[in-house]
Amino acid sequence: xxxxxxxxxxxxxxxxxxxxxxxxxxxxxxxxxxxxxxxxxxxxxxxxxxxxxxxxxxxxxxxxxxxxxxxxxxxxxxxxxxxxxxxxxxxxxxxxxxxxxxxxxxxxxxxxxxxxxxxxxxxxxxxxxxxxxxxxxxxxxxxxxxxxxxxxxxxxxxxxxxxxxxxxxxxxxxxxxxxxxxxxxxxxxxxxxxxxxxxxxxxxxxxxxxxxxxxxxxxxxxxxxxxxxxxxxxxxxxxxxxxxxxxxxxxxxxxxxxxxxxxxxxxxxxxxxxxxxxxxxxxxxxxxxxxxxxxxxxxxxxxxxxxxxxxxxxxxxxxxxxxxxxxxxxxxxxxxxxxxxxxxxxxxxxxxxxxxxxxxxxxxxxxxxxxxxxxxxxxxxxxxxxxxxxxxxx
Amino acid sequence: xxxxxxxxxxxxxxxxxxxxxxxxxxxxxxxxxxxxxxxxxxxxxxxxxxxxxxxxxxxxxxxxxxxxxxxxxxxxxxxxxxxxxxxxxxxx
Ligand code: SF4
Ligand code: SF4
Numbered sequence: 001x002x003x004x005x006x007x008x009x010x011x012x013x014x015x016x017x018x019x020x021x022x023x024x025x026x027x028x029x030x031x032x033x034x035x036x037x038x039x040x041x042x043x044x045x046x047x048x049x050x051x052x053x054x055x056x057x058x059x060x061x062x063x064x065x066x067x068x069x070x071x072x073x074x075x076x077x078x079x080x081x082x083x084x085x086x087x088x089x090x091x092x093x094x095x096x097x098x099x100x101x102x103x104x105x106x107x108x109x110x111x112x113x114x115x116x117x118x119x120x121x122x123x124x125x126x127x128x129x130x131x132x133x134x135x136x137x138x139x140x141x142x143x144x145x146x147x148x149x150x151x152x153x154x155x156x157x158x159x160x161x162x163x164x165x166x167x168x169x170x171x172x173x174x175x176x177x178x179x180x181x182x183x184x185x186x187x188x189x190x191x192x193x194x195x196x197x198x199x200x201x202x203x204x205x206x207x208x209x210x211x212x213x214x215x216x217x218x219x220x221x222x223x224x225x226x227x228x229x230x231x232x233x234x235x236x237x238x239x240x241x242x243x244x245x246x247x248x249x250x251x252x253x254x255x256x257x258x259x260x261x262x263x264x265x266x267x268x269x270x271x272x273x274x275x276x277x278x279x280x281x282x283x284x285x286x287x288x289x290x291x292x293x294x295x296x297x298x299x300x301x302x303x304x305x306x307x308x309x310x311x312x313x314x315x316x317x318x319x320x321x322x323x324x325x326x327x328x329x330x331x332x333x334x335x336x337x338x339x340x341x342x343x344x345x346x347x348x349x350x351x352x353x354x355x356x357x358x359x360x361x362x363x364x365x366x367x368x369x370x371x372x373x374x375x376x377x378x379x380x381x382x383x384x385x386x387x388x389x390x391x392x393x394x
Numbered sequence: 395x396x397x398x399x400x401x402x403x404x405x406x407x408x409x410x411x412x413x414x415x416x417x418x419x420x421x422x423x424x425x426x427x428x429x430x431x432x433x434x435x436x437x438x439x440x441x442x443x444x445x446x447x448x449x450x451x452x453x454x455x456x457x458x459x460x461x462x463x464x465x466x467x468x469x470x471x472x473x474x475x476x477x478x479x480x481x482x483x484x485x486x
Contacts, residue, residue: 016416018428065416067428095410095423120408120425158408160425186408187425229480234426 015301016065017257017291020094021072023269024054024085026261028074029103031138031369034164034206036197036269037074039387039394042375047262051081053282055088057259060287062092066257069094074261077104083112090117097122099162102148103141114155121152122160128175132168138369149183158186165192165216166199166206167357173216177223177233185231190220192238195353196270196325198370200394201386205367207357210241240350244315245322245338252300252324257291265290267297270325273392274334300324307335309343332391395484397448397473402486404444409481411439422481429481438472444485448473 025048026041038044049057058069069089076082077100089096098113099122113121123145126133130142153159161180163169169176173190180188192213193199193206208216220235227233239246249256249268258266263282266272272279277299280290291297299305303316310321321327322338330339330349337344356362368374368386377383378393387393405411410423413436420436422429431439437458441451452469459465476482 063416065414067414067421067423093412095428097425119410119423122425158425189426 015254017061018066018255019068019070019257020058020061020066021070021256021258022054022057022085023072023074023258023260024048024076024082025074025079027078028101028370029078029139030075030101030141031371032164032198033136033138033202033367033369034166034193034199035370036194036199037370038197038270038272039201039370039375039378041074041370042372042379044260044262044264045372048079049259049261049263049282051084053263054081054085057282057287058085058088058092058094060282061257061259062094064257064288064291067093067095069096070099071096072099075101075103077109083109083116086113086116086118095119097160100124101137101141102145103139105148105151107151110151110155114157120158120160122162123149123152124162124164125149125176125180126163127169128172128179132172136166136168138371146183149185153184159184160187160189161185162189162191165190165208167208167212168206170208170212170216173219174223177220181227181231187232187234189234189236190216191234191236194239196329197394198368200329200390202367203353204357204359204362204365207240207354209358210354213238213241239322239326239338239340240354242340243342245319245326245340247319248323248326248338251320253291253297254301257287259287265294265297267300268323268325270329270394271296273325273394274328275392305335307337309341309345310337313343329390329392329394395477397470397477399449400447400486401484402444402447403442403473403477403482404485405439405442406480406483411442411481424481434468435472435476438469439476439482442473442476442482447486 026037026045071082071085076098086096096119098118101124125145126136133142134140163176195203199206217235220233224233253267256267258269259282260266265280265282265287277296279296280294303320306321310316322340324334327336327338328334331346336346339346339349408424412421414421417430420431420439437455441454452466455469456465
């Protein structure tokens with residue numbers, strides 16, 4: 001389960017990674033239509049880091065200052081060394097978080113995680129209806145998720161549910177929140193789909209309308225009032241419907257560091273789409289160099305790389321010009337303002353995407369689910385039609 | 395909830411309080427987030443350990459900081475703040 005950047009409260013004085021996200025495998029038994037793993041992930045499945053290499057990553061990141069560890073994927077439980085990784089994380093003083101679809105979690109494993117010191121488990125949920133859960137993940141996992149939720153609770157873990165929101169479930173927010181309450185959730189994150197990777201190529205099929213989002217937010221606020229402190233509900237606003245971009249990853253190379261299954265070190269999930277940047281790999285010069293000195297991590301730190309309108313924009317500290325990947329994917333220029341911004345010369349691309357998503361003909365196109373076969377198709381260029389609107393393969 | 399002198403608090407379940415060398419500060423870690431504490435907040439929360447009562451915390455900080463003016467009020471408002479944020483919970 002890939003995670004989306006969420007309500008993290010941080011204050012930073014100088015550049016230290018606070019978060020390490022370990023995307024330890026791209027293999028996944030689910031096939032979510034909104035997955036924002038790279039569509040060409042199949043290229044990176046052969047060369048996974050070993051347990052020992054992951055342990056070194058953990059040590060080095062901790063030395064750099066990282067505190068929060070996310071163990072993610074793909075589905076991290078497909079690796080059988082999470083047990084060892086968790087123990088090391090505890091020893092090093094991380095607050096560790098397993099981000100999972102729940103597939104592969106057993107009583108035995110959860111017990112070992114608990115003893116090893118894993119701090120929490122974030123479970124992805126999709127809907128209250130079996131049909132939509134099974135449709136959007138392209139698997140039959142509905143019953144399993146409920147079972148896993150109960151297992152997490154019974155082992156004394158805080159229950160953190162992550163629900164990716166899209167056209168198919170946005171009308172069920174109230175019911176989803178009621179279900180979360182019934183399951184005893186402590187935190188619920190309603191993460192509106194952000195369009196990268198598979199979700200970008202399925203954008204026309206996934207994007208809800210502005211009215212649906214406003215309604216969902218209203219329902220969420222009403223629920224918050226009712227539930228009070230018992231359950232924290234985060235509502236991650238979709239940037240397409242706002243006129244300013246998000247401060248992507250809290251700034252390039254500021255607080256987040258992602259290490260992918262094959263050891264690439266990235267400042268954000270989709271950074272590999274950017275042209276002319278060679279991302280460091282832990283197998284080469286190590287993590288310290290990657291974070292502090294690599295040209296890739298320094299490329300978009302601060303704001304000296306900016307062009308107009310960002311360069312002289314009075315608001316530039318607020319969003320740092322938005323997301324570099326989104327800028328490049330949509331406009332073809334990685335240094336331009338994120339097209340979400342109403343001052344961007346490419347803002348019409350966002351307006352068009354919103355319009356297209358309402359076009360019944362485009363809506364009716366089949367969804368391309370995230371699986372190895374489709375990934376291979378994209379790599380070989382067979383699915384060109386689907387990526388033609390973007391400046392690179394998402 | 396109003397705080398009484400005899401109340402004992404501890405770091406809330408699912409939260410962790412620790413000193414961070416790299417940040418030179420105390421932090422609180424919890425699912426999906428973290429907070430970096432300033433020096434005085436760190437001092438107060440280091441004593442919130444499920445054993446010290448509020449008046450004991452005040453007494454030891456008064457000794458440590460030699461009766462800095464208004465210290466009692468500051469400590470109480472820090473504890474109240476942490477309680478409102480659900481970083482700490484009642485232990486007695
Ligand atoms: S397919 Fe689904 S469960 Fe698997 S990594 Fe993607 S979003 Fe997560
Ligand atoms: S012009 Fe650039 S810096 Fe200014 S608000 Fe828009 S994206 Fe942000």
